[in-house]
Amino acid sequence: MNKVKVHAPATVANLVCGFDVFGMALAEPYDVMWVSLSNEPGIRFTHIDKYNLPTQPEKNVAGVALMAMLENVPGHKGFDVVIDKQIKPGSGLGSSAASSAGIVVAVNHLVNNIFSREDLVRFAMHGEKLASGVKHADNITPCIFGGITLVRSIFQLDIVPLTAPPMYVTVVHPQIEVKTSDARQILRKEVQLKDAIKQWGNIAGLVAGLLKEDYGLISRSLEDVIIEPVRSMLIPGFDEVKRSCKEAGALGGGISGSGPSIFMLSKEEATAKQVENVMKDVYTRLGIEFRTYVTTVNYKGVEIISE
Helix, strand or coil, X not given: CCEEEEEEEEEEECCCCCCCCEEEEEEEEEEEXXXXXXXXXXXXXXXXXXCCCCCCHHHCHHHHHHHHHHXXXXXXXXXXXXXXXXXCCCCCCCHHHHHHHHHHHHHHHHCCCCCCHHHHHHHHHHHHHHHHCXXXXXXXXXXXXXXXXXXXXXXXXXXXXXXXXXXXXXXXXXXXXXXXXHHHHCCCCCCCHHHHHHHHHHHHHHHHHHHHCCHHHHHHHCCCCCCHHHHHHXXXXXXXXHHHHHHCCCCEEEECCCCCCEEEEECCHHHHHHHHHHXXXXXXXXXXXXXXXXXXECCCCCEEEEC
């Protein structure tokens, strides 16, 4: 086997209250990657998308993740990588995580799956550090594991896959850019104890709601009193979108990752589509270009498509 094709899914990080610890993989959109073994040493990237991303391995998030992985693969030679990126960089939908996770899953397949999924998360986190300056795993983990995941700890890495009831996910991506590094810099370094207590309750409540398949508890727990009030100022129309979507029947939602995308969870597909109409209406009136998705949770993670 010397060539593999993978689909690397978009992800929603934080799930409102779980900054840097919760993540969820989406059925769409997803990046497509083709990875081939080569007798020519080195890593070569070709992008067939429109984003003009770096092709030098040390400047490409997938390249950095692969280089970290190859430090643990004796006797490796070369790799040719073609990427068709459908997850727009800077969208808040885990674009860098898809590249980083996709490459390590693909190469692991080519070297006979010698690494565990936890190992792959560790390698892929190097790509996230290049993208944002921080080795966070909230996007990487669901991208590799699929479903909804809790990163209890990064050092030592402790990943908890969570079961969840059926839900639909509606996403609106206003066509503006919010850099993860910038969105981190504006966050407060200290929080009041009363806010921390409220946040801990929501995090525990969301986990319990997912495991108990309690839609009401999930809805009540989708509240963030620490991160969202600050980051939402970077996203035009955020407050109106969130309020109107809940009025339309959404369980709740908020900023996807660092934004600008906004996600909403719904119990029924009809509700999810009505939520999409609400999102479209808000951004049409604001005169901001946007893209929407009505999708579901992806329980496969990075998927091997062909060999």
